[in-house]
Amino acid sequence: MRSELADILLKDSEINIEKSLPSISIDCVVFGFDTASLKVLLTKVKEKDGWLLPGGYLHKSENLEDGAYRILESRTGVSEIYLQQFKTFGKLNRSNDFFSEYDKNLWHKRRFLSVGYYALTNFAKVEPKIDYLSEACEWKNINELPQLLMDHQEIFDAALLELRKGLNYRPVGLNLLPEKFTMPELQRLYEIILDKPLNRGNFYRKMTKYGILNKLKETRKGGAHKAPNLYTFNAETYNEALENGFKEAW
Amino acid sequence: MRSELADILLKDSEINIEKSLPSISIDCVVFGFDTASLKVLLTKVKEKDGWLLPGGYLHKSENLEDGAYRILESRTGVSEIYLQQFKTFGKLNRSNDFFSEYDKNLWHKRRFLSVGYYALTNFAKVEPKIDYLSEACEWKNINELPQLLMDHQEIFDAALLELRKGLNYRPVGLNLLPEKFTMPELQRLYEIILDKPLNRGNFYRKMTKYGILNKLKETRKGGAHKAPNLYTFNAETYNEALENGFKEAW
DNA sequence: ACAAAAGTGTTCGCTCTACACCCATGG
DNA sequence: CCATGGGTGTAGAGCGAACACTTTTGT
Structure with missing residues (x-):
């Protein structure tokens, strides 16, 4: 042909x-x-x-x-x-x-x-x-x-x-979100991947506890409302978690 | 050569x-x-x-x-x-x-x-x-x-x-254990795979709750002590669990 | 009688969920 | 003032770990 x-x-x-x-x-x-x-x-x-x-x-x-x-x-x-x-x-x-x-x-x-x-x-x-x-x-x-x-x-x-x-035992977000991002943005990422809403307070605590986030002194100015906190990923702990996972039962 | x-x-x-x-x-x-x-x-x-x-x-x-x-x-x-x-x-x-x-x-x-x-x-x-x-x-x-x-x-x-x-979300044992087996035998299988001891009472409850076991009316005679109960796997629920897993977070 | 097996109860601590409350702040 | 974000409190459900007690039963 x-x-x-x-x-x-x-x-x-x-x-x-x-x-x-x-x-x-x-x-x-x-x-x-x-x-x-x-x-x-x-x-x-x-x-x-x-x-x-x-x-x-x-x-x-x-x-x-x-x-x-x-x-x-x-x-x-x-x-x-x-x-x-x-x-x-x-x-x-x-x-x-x-x-x-x-x-x-x-x-x-x-x-x-x-x-x-x-x-x-x-x-x-x-x-x-x-x-x-x-x-x-x-x-x-x-x-x-x-x-x-x-x-x-x-x-x-x-x-x-x-x-x-993978979301259960691996961190997600690096290279997906901008270098500096807010907690609502991170939550949105999870919600979109999982296609369901997550509770804000619990999400905040969970992410904080994982220890993969650096909280910056800056906030995102210019929005219509309260300036949200900015975070970056802690490259070290993030990669460590990628390798070894968050938990595993038994 | x-x-x-x-x-x-x-x-x-x-x-x-x-x-x-x-x-x-x-x-x-x-x-x-x-x-x-x-x-x-x-x-x-x-x-x-x-x-x-x-x-x-x-x-x-x-x-x-x-x-x-x-x-x-x-x-x-x-x-x-x-x-x-x-x-x-x-x-x-x-x-x-x-x-x-x-x-x-x-x-x-x-x-x-x-x-x-x-x-x-x-x-x-x-x-x-x-x-x-x-x-x-x-x-x-x-x-x-x-x-x-x-x-x-x-x-x-x-x-x-x-x-x-896989043990966290998939059943194990079918084709590994004899057709009819006892609870201590099943526990032993898990302990050998995981290379650590498990608590008997908790193991019993966990396995029972999974719903993959059929408890038989028979017991294993001939041992030195109390005749243990015999079980078989419930092929249906076992295979269902193999397909779909036991749990998944989020 | 003894020892293994079976079954059950209970306590403790942790986690997850859901909801709620309070504060901060940009416009 | 108000909408959004940040942070924390808490009550309830559920589960796993650990341990202990009881009953059953084969030899």
């Missing part, structure tokens, strides 16, 4: 056969946050009617995790980011048929497992970039997702579940 | 090139339990000084999870088993050098990612089987592990951590 995409795929196929490890792909669920909502970065494939999570192939000469960071950075321009492997997807026909109308020797038509990573970022910092086979790369609200192709809905669902479970 | 193993590898190499997906391997951390201790199934590689987790390659025509079950069954003869994917390992040199002295075109010398699964079984039911490149397959106590080759110590550690964390 002759089309713009067909040509691109052929060329890309050669490059990947040379450079990438067969059978392995990486898909990234990039969650973005601003003051109002939680979104996910999706790409629209050329000549296809549907969207995909940004992904790519692992180079022969790079570590798995480095591959995930590279793919992520190539789409968002963001390198300092929280990235978490959550599951590997390996059903037989997960990506079959996808390029069925194109050249049968195509790299892309082979069988791939996909290692799923999720990332969290502030989408104000991100410049979504399309790649060779996409015609768009956009933030989509997680409550209004378009149709996802292949098994990417399943991958997304697993990532969201992991993200929410 | 000429050796028994070298010949085997060459032959196996051809088979795998034909039959298996490149770049992917599966390693299984098979935990075994009897009334006294927690062990893990290890294999001793021919002509090598050290042990490995049982593993294998994913066939081109099978689902990832099915591959894990197949590999597991080929080593243990056990098919009804709890199997849980926990992490995928993809460092660049994780399996390099391992067959360094053998033919450079060998399948086995390529780069592989390894998808880690852990399994739980009663090792009384298992008949460990050696495979083509191992000279032994044995249960080893987890507190006295021999030297593990490649990155298999790291894989094992990650599996044990996951297993222990």
Whole structure:
């Protein structure tokens, strides 16, 4: 079949056969946050009617995790980011048929497992970039997702579940919120991720007790009301908590 | 280099090139339990000084999870088993050098990612089987592990951590304990996995409350003392709990 | 009789929840 | 003044830890 995409795929196929490890792909669920909502970065494939999570192939000469960071950075321009492997997807026909109308020797038509990573970022910092086979790369609200192709809905669902479970024993917020932020902003982040309201007083105490916050002497002036306190994350205790978690029973 | 193993590898190499997906391997951390201790199934590689987790390659025509079950069954003869994917390992040199002295075109010398699964079984039911490149397959106590080759110590550690964390929100015991078992036996299982003593009364209440146990009218006769009550797992609620977990905060 | 097992009660301390109250302060 | 933010108090529910008491029962 002759089309713009067909040509691109052929060329890309050669490059990947040379450079990438067969059978392995990486898909990234990039969650973005601003003051109002939680979104996910999706790409629209050329000549296809549907969207995909940004992904790519692992180079022969790079570590798995480095591959995930590279793919992520190539789409968002963001390198300092929280990235978490959550599951590997390996059903037989997960990506079959996808390029069925194109050249049968195509790299892309082979069988791939996909290692799923999720990332969290502030989408104000991100410049979504399309790649060779996409015609768009956009933030989509997680409550209004378009149709996802292949098994990417399943991958997304697993990532969201992991993200929410992770809130129980991992801190969240660094690189999502601005450097300096207020307690209501932090609470809003949690509420948006969990999609439910939280009690203010309890949230305040909980966060304070975790010991990951530095309270600054400054306040945020200029609002219509009382100037709220500003906080930063304490990089040391925050990272310590990321490593070791907040609690664990038994 | 000429050796028994070298010949085997060459032959196996051809088979795998034909039959298996490149770049992917599966390693299984098979935990075994009897009334006294927690062990893990290890294999001793021919002509090598050290042990490995049982593993294998994913066939081109099978689902990832099915591959894990197949590999597991080929080593243990056990098919009804709890199997849980926990992490995928993809460092660049994780399996390099391992067959360094053998033919450079060998399948086995390529780069592989390894998808880690852990399994739980009663090792009384298992008949460990050696495979083509191992000279032994044995249960080893987890507190006295021999030297593990490649990155298999790291894989094992990650599996044990996951297993222990899992006890907080997943039931354990089905297929590990005999069909009918007593409360002290169940408690012992938990204590061995967690490597610490638990309070009897609290344990009794906790397990009872989970609602995954059927209390039988029978007791275990023949012991030196009072005949303990026998229980079975309630397959329905047990599996329901496996799926959905016991709790989750927020 | 003895010892293990079974079942239950109780106390203490902690955490989470929900709600409420008070103060501060920018406009 | 008032809306928002900050901080604290507290009552109630629930749970886990620890311990202890009682009963059952096989040998």
